Amino acid sequence: MAKTTANTKSKLLKAASQVVRSRGASQLTLEAVAKEARVSKGGLLYHYRSKRALIEGMIAHLLASFEKDIENQTKSNEDRSAWLEAYVKLSFDPHLSHLEESAALVAAIANDPELLVPIQEQYLAWQEATEASGLDPAIATIVRLAADGLWFNELFDLSPLTAERRAEVLETLLKIIKESQNDRQDCAES
Amino acid sequence: MAKTTANTKSKLLKAASQVVRSRGASQLTLEAVAKEARVSKGGLLYHYRSKRALIEGMIAHLLASFEKDIENQTKSNEDRSAWLEAYVKLSFDPHLSHLEESAALVAAIANDPELLVPIQEQYLAWQEATEASGLDPAIATIVRLAADGLWFNELFDLSPLTAERRAEVLETLLKIIKESQNDRQDCAES
DNA sequence: ACAACTATACTGTCTGGACGGTATATTAAT
DNA sequence: ATTAATATACCGTCCAGACAGTATAGTTGT
Structure with missing residues (x-):
C-alpha cells in the first residue's frame, strides 16, 4: 500500500x-x-x-533530492566552504544537477508563479549557506550566482559553452573557493 | 499609417x-x-x-532593446572589456535590465521552447563577446554567468540578496573585469 | 473636384477542440 | 466486507483562431 x-x-x-x-x-x-x-x-x-498538487509534488521532489545530494557531498568534508563547493559541483554535474527534476521549475513558471514560493524560501537558506562559507561574501555570492547562471543557461538550452570551457569554468570556480578561503584563514585580511 | x-x-x-x-x-x-x-x-x-507570432514579436523586441542598450553603453568606451562591463551593468540595473521585456522569455518557456531559438542564437554571440573581452576566458565566463545568475534569480523572484550585498557583488564583478584585464595587459601571464 | 475603388486598421461573433475536474463504476488487497 | 487503487465516461469552461463586417484613409481616373 x-x-x-x-x-x-x-x-x-x-x-x-x-x-x-x-x-x-x-x-x-x-x-x-x-x-x-x-x-x-x-x-x-x-x-x-489536482494539477496544482501534482506540480507542488514535483517542486517538493526537486528540492528534497537537491538537498539530499548536497548533504551527501558535504558530509565527508569539514571545510566551511564545503557547502558552496557542493553547490557548484552539483550545478555542473550532468548526472546530479537535477536537470530532469528541474522540469518542476518550468512547470511552475508556466502554470502559476505562486508555486515557486517553496523555491524562493529555499534560496534564502542557500544564500545564508553561501555567506557562511568563510569566503568574502561578495566573492562567495558571485560563485553561487555563476553556478546558477550555468544551471539556468542549460535548463533553457541557452548555454553556448564548449565542453572545454565548461570544464575550465568549473575548475576555476573551485580554485576560487579554495584560494579565497585560504586568504581569509591565513591572513585575516579583506 | x-x-x-x-x-x-x-x-x-x-x-x-x-x-x-x-x-x-x-x-x-x-x-x-x-x-x-x-x-x-x-x-x-x-x-x-497567431499567438506564436505575438510571442515571437516579444522575443525579437527583448533582444533588440537589449542589444541597443549594450551598444549605447559601449560606444563611449574603447576597452576590450567594454562589452562585458556593459553586460554586467545592464544585468544589474533595474531600469535597464529589461525585466519588463523579459516576460518574453517566460512566455516562450511556457508556450513552446522552440520560441527560444533566437535567444539561443544570441547567446552564442554573447559568449563570443565574452571571450573577446581580453580577460582570461574562464574568468570572463564566470563574470557573465554570475550576471546571468542574478538576472534569472530576479526574473523568477528567487533572489535572496540584500540591497547591500547586491551592490557589493556588482562592484566586485566590475573590479574583477578591471583587474583581470590589467593582469593580462601588464604582465602577459596566465 | 469628385466619384469609384482599394488598402489599412480594426470590431464583434462564433466554433471546434482541448483540458481540468467530477462522478461513478470496477478491480485488488487484507 | 471494507478500504485502496484504478478505470471510464462525462461536463463545463476556456481559448485560439476563423470569419464577416465596418470605418477610414489613400489612390486613380476623369
Whole structure:
C-alpha cells in the first residue's frame, strides 16, 4: 500500500517531468502525464487531487533530492566552504544537477508563479549557506550566482559553452573557493 | 499609417508583457492581451496572426532593446572589456535590465521552447563577446554567468540578496573585469 | 473636384477542440 | 466486507483562431 502508493506517485512525478522535457510545459496535461505513466487519468487524480498538487509534488521532489545530494557531498568534508563547493559541483554535474527534476521549475513558471514560493524560501537558506562559507561574501555570492547562471543557461538550452570551457569554468570556480578561503584563514585580511 | 501600425504593435507587445508579469504566463491569452491594450481580439490578430507570432514579436523586441542598450553603453568606451562591463551593468540595473521585456522569455518557456531559438542564437554571440573581452576566458565566463545568475534569480523572484550585498557583488564583478584585464595587459601571464 | 475603388486598421461573433475536474463504476488487497 | 487503487465516461469552461463586417484613409481616373 504505502509502498505501492509511493512508487506510483514517484512514477507520476517522473512522467510529469518527462512530459515537460520532451514536449514543453504547455503540454503538461493530466492526460499526457497519465498516459506517460501508463495510468488512467482517474488514477493520477487519486494520488494528486489536482494539477496544482501534482506540480507542488514535483517542486517538493526537486528540492528534497537537491538537498539530499548536497548533504551527501558535504558530509565527508569539514571545510566551511564545503557547502558552496557542493553547490557548484552539483550545478555542473550532468548526472546530479537535477536537470530532469528541474522540469518542476518550468512547470511552475508556466502554470502559476505562486508555486515557486517553496523555491524562493529555499534560496534564502542557500544564500545564508553561501555567506557562511568563510569566503568574502561578495566573492562567495558571485560563485553561487555563476553556478546558477550555468544551471539556468542549460535548463533553457541557452548555454553556448564548449565542453572545454565548461570544464575550465568549473575548475576555476573551485580554485576560487579554495584560494579565497585560504586568504581569509591565513591572513585575516579583506 | 505605418506609424500607427508600429504604435499599435508596440502597445500590444507592452500589454502582453504586462499580462505575463501581473497574472503569470498561463494567463497570456489573446483576449487578455487585447483587453490590456484596449484593442479587440480581431485587432490583435490583424497585427500578429497567431499567438506564436505575438510571442515571437516579444522575443525579437527583448533582444533588440537589449542589444541597443549594450551598444549605447559601449560606444563611449574603447576597452576590450567594454562589452562585458556593459553586460554586467545592464544585468544589474533595474531600469535597464529589461525585466519588463523579459516576460518574453517566460512566455516562450511556457508556450513552446522552440520560441527560444533566437535567444539561443544570441547567446552564442554573447559568449563570443565574452571571450573577446581580453580577460582570461574562464574568468570572463564566470563574470557573465554570475550576471546571468542574478538576472534569472530576479526574473523568477528567487533572489535572496540584500540591497547591500547586491551592490557589493556588482562592484566586485566590475573590479574583477578591471583587474583581470590589467593582469593580462601588464604582465602577459596566465 | 469628385466619384469609384482599394488598402489599412480594426470590431464583434462564433466554433471546434482541448483540458481540468467530477462522478461513478470496477478491480485488488487484507 | 471494507478500504485502496484504478478505470471510464462525462461536463463545463476556456481559448485560439476563423470569419464577416465596418470605418477610414489613400489612390486613380476623369
